[in-house]
Amino acid sequence: MGNDFYNILKTLKLKATPKRIAIMEILADEPTYLSPDEIRSRLKGRFKNIGLPTVYRNLEELADSGIIIKIIHPDRKLYYFYCHNREHHHHFVCVQCRKVEDINFCGMEEIKNEVEKNLKAHMVSHMLQVYGFCKDCLKKQTISL
């Protein structure tokens, strides 16, 4: 039965509203990251009325709960992506076609060690993201490196 978003939302103690489920379905079907407004456009095909604040609020909640991820983009806008990999990992983001791919290297141990032993600080979170051109975009030869 594929992705059981209803039960995922239950587990997260969020009401399984049709719009919330639709947002997850849309993201899970999409191989690229999407902006809140693009997500709303897709929702318009399924719902007569849909408010942009609802989209923003749900995306924030779902990202906070960890079921979707927020892409930190150089253009400083918000983008979201559904990642099936439930392990801690990071992402390679293609700045041309918006593809997102897993990076299984993190270095968290070394970072944590540096922060806690050297700086005597407490690490709350870390972010690592890699930007570039993916395999397919390189093939298309539209980029001069």
Place this chain on the structure above:
Amino acid sequence: MGNDFYNILKTLKLKATPKRIAIMEILADEPTYLSPDEIRSRLKGRFKNIGLPTVYRNLEELADSGIIIKIIHPDRKLYYFYCHNREHHHHFVCVQCRKVEDINFCGMEEIKNEVEKNLKAHMVSHMLQVYGFCKDCLKKQTISL
């Protein structure tokens, strides 16, 4: 003579305007990251007229040239910081007092390997940032971890 910002700007092929130099001096004197508007407030003490677009433009140019760094903050606002360390490195950012400290671990080799060998992609840039509470803020005991 300390920091020779005039010549640094010359090297970067940027005009050494008084405001540009002042922005660099302000940042170099500051142990924390500053917002564009905070930088403008400090500039107001030195210049009668100073436009916010000028501050934004200069910060962007200086960050692009690599002489100052842009802090990617969870609050999604822009912050800038003058870092004296000219080696490639990353930062620990205290979300309470805004202190910035160097992290000398990067993992770029492993990341590059993963991106180029596994994903067959081309890496343009990467960002790594660590958020937390610094040593001093931990001492003040105002945080419950």
Place this chain on the structure above:
DNA sequence: TATCTAAATAGAAATGTTTTTTATTTAAAA
């Protein structure tokens, strides 16, 4: 199944950072 309540929502309005525009000024090269 009907009732209830906190959570979720639409729609409109506000927010506020960042960017654009244009006329003017200035750094620094010639």
Place this chain on the structure above:
DNA sequence: TTTTAAATAAAAAACATTTCTATTTAGATA
């Protein structure tokens, strides 16, 4: 000095994101 491209101030605009509030709804409970 003269010249010119770069930098600037000021005002306006852009525009993504958030706030507000009345209404609706999911899902618990009787």
